[in-house]
Amino acid sequence: MVAELTPRGPDGTGYYSAAGIGLGHARLSIIDLEGGGQPIHNEDRTVWTVFNGEIFNYVELRRDLERRGHRFYTHSDTEVIVHLYDEYGDDFPGRMNGQFAIALWDTRRRRLLLVRDRPGILPLYFSRQDNRLLFASEVKGLLPAMSNRPELNFAALDQLMTFWAPTSPASLFSGVEEVSPAEMVIVEAGQVRRRRYWEWDFATDRDYLTGSTESLAEELSELLLDATRLRLRADVPVGAYLSGGLDSSGIAALVRHLGHPDLHTFSIGFEDPGLDEREHQVRISKYLDTRHASVLCRHGDIAAIFPQVIRRTEAPILRTAPAPMAILSALVRRHDYKVVLTGEGADEVFGGYDLFKEAKIRQFWARQPESMRRPMLLRRLYPYLDLNQRGGQAYLKRFFGQGLDQPDSPGFSHLPRWITTGKTREFLSSDLRASLPNDPVEGLIATLPESFGTWHPFNRAQYLEAKTLMAGYLLNSQGDRMLMANSVEGRFPFLDHRVIEFANRLHPRHKMRVLNEKYLLKRALAKYLPAETIARFKQPYRAPDIAAFFGSGASPPDYVTECLSVRSLHETGYFDPQRVQHLLRKIEHGRVIGFKDNMAFLAVLSTQLWHRIFIDRQDIPVGQITTSDASNSYS
Amino acid sequence: MPTVDRLRRYVLESFLFTTDESALDNDDSFLDKGIIDSTGILELVTFLEQEFGIQIADEELLPENLDSIDRLVNFIHRKQS
Known part of the structure; x- marks a missing residue:
């Protein structure tokens, strides 16, 4: 064992x-x-x-x-x-x-x-x-x-x-x-x-923290400094991840402020300029005077290590995003580090995700469902979606208007995401679907704490996010498992329970001012970071999904073809082979591939791999990684 | 192949991932049935522009034009005539 x-x-x-x-x-x-x-x-x-x-x-x-x-x-x-x-x-x-x-x-x-x-x-x-x-x-x-x-x-x-x-x-x-x-x-x-022994409990109108924004920001700043100070305790060197965004930059800046000498930072880059943040990483590394190393993750690298990633996650994944995190932790280990601080948790604790903005706009819209102007605020949220650039207002309204007639329902904030993700279940085989006990959303709602209904809708959304995506996926499949794949320990100052408890007593207006996310956190970190980092548009961390396996017209690795063959799909019985074959044909024809297709492809592939690794106990050869390190010293 | 059949085959294979003709009626709403999501509409528009040689303006991105096989057939015929 x-x-x-x-x-x-x-x-x-x-x-x-x-x-x-x-x-x-x-x-x-x-x-x-x-x-x-x-x-x-x-x-x-x-x-x-x-x-x-x-x-x-x-x-x-x-x-x-x-x-x-x-x-x-x-x-x-x-x-x-x-x-x-x-x-x-x-x-x-x-x-x-x-x-x-x-x-x-x-x-x-x-x-x-x-x-x-x-x-x-x-x-x-x-x-x-x-x-x-x-x-x-x-x-x-x-x-x-x-x-x-x-x-x-x-x-x-x-x-x-x-x-x-x-x-x-x-x-x-x-x-x-x-x-x-x-x-x-x-x-x-x-x-x-x-x-x-502990719960994500939120304040209500009766017991929110009082005080000016300045005093609360100062209190938060002190708390984050202490959370970071405690997490530097080790008898080995402690490094830090640097994504180029606010959260990891903030942690690295706090480390420098605490007088930690010779901070080593690590980051990952992508070939696709839409996903790559190396320019920002280098800029903040220079600003904070850190020794910086980065690794470039190529599409083929993700496909090469994907079976190994599933062996580590022990669960299917709907995006490839964990894979580059394994490549990043390998970089850390190559530099003889085994502890890194990261900015994980800030988006959940301080309200950073677009989902929170989306829920806020949908709440605002639900108060006047006939309004044509209110849903147009959604266009500010997803500038990378071509649909918004092309117009399509009627469609925007339909996609995000789901559940609008029930703004007080417990799952209101997450309904569009759960419905979109849940579409992947259409690929499950009819036998498997017939054996399912109940609707997962109903099952989740039944486990919510009694006080849930007394919380502000923003806090309800935070709770759901912390309990589902953060604990089950971000900290696990994309976090601990990818760090430990290379014997690296991650430490997360934003998830210090004192920081969570402080944030959970803040009125939501301190977390999101109109649609300005993580408002109080930005105020607390402003004195440690350049203004451009504070003001930078939040870029979600993403990695290429289907493109990682079928990019540039190349054939996918053998294990993909094998796992998704009609024979393999019949053997496991989890998915409908006909649907999967149609999806594969769509991919091979290079038609525009949306979120749902990406998630469905990865769900099927990773579940089939999971079965081979843990049920059939087969070894799947790990492919060659072509990543190259770039280490720079700016000190 | 008639327009209606080309459209049906495309929607069945690309969004419903099946060749089962009974899975889609020509008056089924793509939105109400959850057949097309926010990125699916882009796929659909790209397909229509490439397959039928038409240009679709932003103000034409309306469920009245695009939300069922019947509506698509009418819309394409209007655009082509």
């Missing part, structure tokens, strides 16, 4: 076993390189833990615990976990500022706790097998010990083809569940209980 997790922990392994329990650990050493091996125990060896991640406030926690009489035998952050448990019992996770997947065994009470960090940065799965419970950071760690051959969880695939990820706690593997973000799973006396 542990060997399967080697990329997550290449620096050593450790084991503990006793009656009724076995703990194993693969280590990526970052803090206390010599003495931090796991498992780790308390003073009298009655509490044991293995964990993946970081407890950033371990210095302060240790000081407090030592004052309370606890004795430590290492200098690692891991050790605070067992003492915190001894001191605070099941409330211990709330004391920690960090990103973690923890297994803790209490020999006295013979109970196992599985705990995951608040936003869901680190993955953690478990499976109940007769009278045993298996757990691991990735499903591939469970597979060797599972008594039954795993199968595809149809309901989870249905959710993924609606929300981009399964709805927690489901996984793509039948019989395998995840520990949900901010959750503790308690295994005791043959019972398994789930307990939530």
Whole structure:
């Protein structure tokens, strides 16, 4: 089991076993390189833990615990976990500022706790097998010990083809569940209980933060500095990703402001000028005086490593965007770095996505549904959509007017996206569709917290985004999995729970002023960044999708042809072979390919690959990557 | 091939990914049935311009012209005459 997790922990392994329990650990050493091996125990060896991640406030926690009489035998952050448990019992996770997947065994009470960090940065799965419970950071760690051959969880695939990820706690593997973000799973006396220790809770009119924009921006600035300062704690060098946008530039600027010497930044570029941001990356790198390295991702590179990407994600993906992130983490590793700070989370926490603007405009429009002018605001949102440039106002109105008659419905903000994404499900085979239990949207709505309806519509949209796309896809398939593919740890100051809690108490007008996104964040970062970075039009991170496999008239790699053949599609039974063949013909004819076609193609290809890798256990050769590094020093 | 058949084949194969003729009636609304999305309309317009040698102006991008097989047939005949 542990060997399967080697990329997550290449620096050593450790084991503990006793009656009724076995703990194993693969280590990526970052803090206390010599003495931090796991498992780790308390003073009298009655509490044991293995964990993946970081407890950033371990210095302060240790000081407090030592004052309370606890004795430590290492200098690692891991050790605070067992003492915190001894001191605070099941409330211990709330004391920690960090990103973690923890297994803790209490020999006295013979109970196992599985705990995951608040936003869901680190993955953690478990499976109940007769009278045993298996757990691991990735499903591939469970597979060797599972008594039954795993199968595809149809309901989870249905959710993924609606929300981009399964709805927690489901996984793509039948019989395998995840520990949900901010959750503790308690295994005791043959019972398994789930307990939530934190929630994305939002303020309402009664308890929004008060104060001037200036004072709130100052408070946020201090908070972000501290979140960044804590995330620089390591016994190895810490670098940073630099996308060229506001969020990662802001984090790199905060690092420089904290006096971190010789910051190394890393970025990725694309051949397609519509996706490439290297010019902005170099400019901000020069401004912040960082040592900068970038790697160019070519279309063929994505196709070459795609099977390996699916092996890491353990789930189908609807875009290729994770693949370049694996190429980027490989660049980091080639420079002998294993920790990077990134700007991930800012768009969810401070309201940066176009989806939030779209929802705001649709709310505004819903108040006067007959208005011809109100929906025209949508044209400001998607300047890269040719439809807007060509006019097509009647169509714009129809596409985004979905659900307009129910502006208070819980899913209002996300309905157009879910409907568009959900169209990919038309490619599912009739047998699979017939076996699906219920509508994924209804299923998600049923899990929303009671207070959801009392929140401002903007905050409801943020909640849905954090719970579906961010936790399930961005932090997982596109985040942790692509970082850990090359044994690199990502750290995310914007996802410090104090930052989230502060942002969740802000009135939405501080997040979006008219249609100016991340308003307060821009104010907070203005003193650290050039004005052009603050004012720059937000460019969503995208990578070539179908074009990565069929670009420039080239034939796709053999595995694409093989996975999408009628024979393979019949064998797995997941998709309708006739529809897939029509889609392939459309691609080969080079007809204009829209969002839906791109997502459908990737859903089918990645699910077929998933089946080959995890069900059939086949090796798919990894193609050659032709990427070239460009390292520059501006210091 | 008659215009109506060319259009039907295109919509069936490119948007419904099938050759099953029963999947599409000539008066089915592309919008109401979710057959065409925001990028699909561009595909459709590109196809019409290339296949039938017509130019479609922005102000003609209306469901009244483009939202079913029947409407498309009428629109193309008007443009060609």
